[in-house]
Amino acid sequence: MKSFLEQYPSAKTEILKAAEVAGYLWQKGWAERNGGNITVNITELVDTDKLSAAPARGPATPIGMTLPHLKGTFFFCKGTNRRMRDLARNPMDNGSVIRILPDCASYEMIADNPVKPTSELPSHLAIHDDLLAKGSTYRAVIHTHPIDIVAMSHNKEFLVPGVLTHLLWSMIPETRAFCPKGLGIIPYQMPSSVKLAEETVKGLQEHDVVLWEKHGVVAIGNDALEAFDQVDVLSKSAQIYLQARSMGFVPDGMTDEAMNELKVAFNL
Numbered sequence: 582m583k584s585f586l587e588q589y590p591s592a593k594t595e596i597l598k599a600a601e602v603a604g605y606l607w608q609k610g611w612a613e614r615n616g617g618n619i620t621v622n623i624t625e626l627v628d629t630d631k632l633s634a635a636p637a638r639g640p641a642t643p644i645g646m647t648l649p650h651l652k653g654t655f656f657f658c659k660g661t662n663r664r665m666r667d668l669a670r671n672p673m674d675n676g677s678v679i680r681i682l683p684d685c686a687s688y689e690m691i692a693d694n695p696v697k698p699t700s701e702l703p704s705h706l707a708i709h710d711d712l713l714a715k716g717s718t719y720r721a722v723i724h725t726h727p728i729d730i731v732a733m734s735h736n737k738e739f740l741v742p743g744v745l746t747h748l749l750w751s752m753i754p755e756t757r758a759f760c761p762k763g764l765g766i767i768p769y770q771m772p773s774s775v776k777l778a779e780e781t782v783k784g785l786q787e788h789d790v791v792l793w794e795k796h797g798v799v800a801i802g803n804d805a806l807e808a809f810d811q812v813d814v815l816s817k818s819a820q821i822y823l824q825a826r827s828m829g830f831v832p833d834g835m836t837d838e839a840m841n842e843l844k845v846a847f848n849l
Contacts, residue, residue, distance in 0.1 A: 584673060584692075584693055585673060585678055585692035585693050586672075586673060589623075589626060589627050589628075591626040592623040592626040592627050592657070595621050595623055595626065595657070595720070595721075595804055595805070596621065596623070596657045596672050596673075596676075597672065598621075598721075598804050598805045598806050599619045599621050599657060599659075599668075599672065599676075599721070599805040600668055600669050600670075600672040601669070601805070601806065602619060602723060602805040602806060602808075602809045603619060603659070603665040603666070603668040603669040603672075604665070604666070604669030605809060605813075606665045606723075606725050606809075607664070607665045607666040607669060609727070609816075610728060611725040611726050611727050611728065611797075612664070612665035612666070612725060612726065613726065614664065615661070615662045615663055615664050615665075616665075616725070616726050616797075617659075617665055617723070617724050617725040617726060617797070618658070618659045618699035618701045618702075618705065618723070618724045619657075619658075619659045619668070619676075619721070619722070619723050619724075619805055620656050620657065620658045620659070620698075620699070620702070620705040620706070620709065620721070620722050621656060621657045621720060621721045621722075621804070621805060622654060622655075622656055622709050622712075622713075622720040622721075623655050623656065623657055623678070623720075624653070624654045624655045624656075625720075627655055629653060629655065632655055632678075632680060632691060633653070633680065635680075635691045635692070636691070637689040637690065637691060638677070638689070638690040638691060638692070638694065638695040639689065639690045639695040639697070640689075641682060641687045641688070641689050642687055642688055642689070642697075643686060643687050644681075644686055644687060644688060644702065644703055644706055645703045645775050645778075646686065646703060646707065646775055646778070647684070647685050647686040648681070648685050648686070648706055648707060648709075648710035649685050649710070650685075650710045650711075650713040650714045651681040651685055651706060651709065651710050651713070652681065652683060652685050653681070653683075654680070654681050654709070654713075655678060655679065655680050655681075655691075656678070656679050656681075656705075656706070656709070657672075657676055657677075657678055658676055658677060658678075658679055658698035658699055658702060658705070659675065659676045659698070659699050660675050660676050660677060660696035660697060660698060660699065661697050661698060661699050661700050663675040663676065663696065673692070673693040673694070674693075674694065674696070675696065676696060676698075677690045677691075677692065677693070677694065677695070677696040677697075677698060678690070678691050678692040678693075679691065679698055681706075688702075688706075700772070700773040701724055701772065701773050703773065703774075703775060703778045704724075704773070704777055704778040704781050704799070705722045705724075707778040707779070707781070707782050708722050708778075708781060708782055708785060708799070708801065709722065711782045711785070711786075712801065718803055719801045719802055719803055720803060720804065721801065721802050721803065721804050721805040721807070721808045722799065722800070722801050722808065723799070723800050723805060723808045723809060723812070724793075724797055724798070724799045725797055725798060725800075725812060726796070726797040726798075727797070727798060727812060727815075727816045727819070729816055729819035729820050729823055730764075730792060730798060730812075730815060730816060730819050731792075731795065731796065731797060731798075732819075732823070733745060733819060733822075733823075734792055734794045734795055734796075735795060740766055740768070740794060742766055743763075745764055745766065745792070746763030746764045747763075748818075748822065748834065749763075749764060749815055749818040749819060749822070750763065750818070750835075750840055751834030751835045751836075751840065752817075752818035752819075752821040752822055752832065752834060752835075753817065753818055753821060754835070754839075754843055755814055755817075756814050756815065756817070756818040757835075757840050757843045757844070757847075757849070758843055758847045758849070759810070759811075759814050760789070760790065760811055760814050760815055761844075761847070761849040762787060762788045762789050762790075763788055763790075764788060764790050764791070764792055764798075764815060765784035765785065765787060765788035765790070765791035765792065766784070766791070766792050766794065767780045767781055767784050767791050767792060767793050767794060768780075768794050769793070769794040769795055769796070770793070772796065777793070781793075781799055785799070785801060789801055789802065789808075789811050790811045790812060790815060798812055798815075800812045
């Protein structure tokens, strides 16, 4: 039988973007062992009638919550306990396509192999549900562990809302221009918990990237590459700050006036 990627070339394009991003996350040291996850909503790129009737590759699995806007949707998901470096080489051996069942509270794996999705699936699907509810064009969610930003989350001063966003914006003009919504802060919650999912959805109402305290970040975008870019830009700012501190001084950062000029120039 043909691989899912052979049957759906448009979905293949988006899944290969996810695989490309998985390679970047590994290369940057943001995806130790099986750390991090990626999900992509591919519903608009497949034959939904055909896939709704496709045989399941495993039992129906509860999501842990009911997500009404996901009825009839399909997702590519990184597999649990699978490494990003392996996903980069073989996405369909280290991830799977799932369909959300009519109860909107459970899913089934349908392609290519019975690779159980990431343990953070509830958070990811809750985000996708909210994106669809808002009519957003965003279809990709990534979670990763950027060393610099996670390190900064161990300082309580940076966890005050708005503080870290202002600091990172001030390090280099591109951050203010390309991450205009800044960085949301999610106080520590148990990984893979429903509470974490709920708080993440709230944080993404105002931001495209949120920081899970002492854990990692979640970013959203039209595709996996766009979501990655958001994190990459924020990480560059964090590196500039930490490099300056390692040289023995606190960086001045751009002035509020300079950042406001960027806001006007880029219509942010």
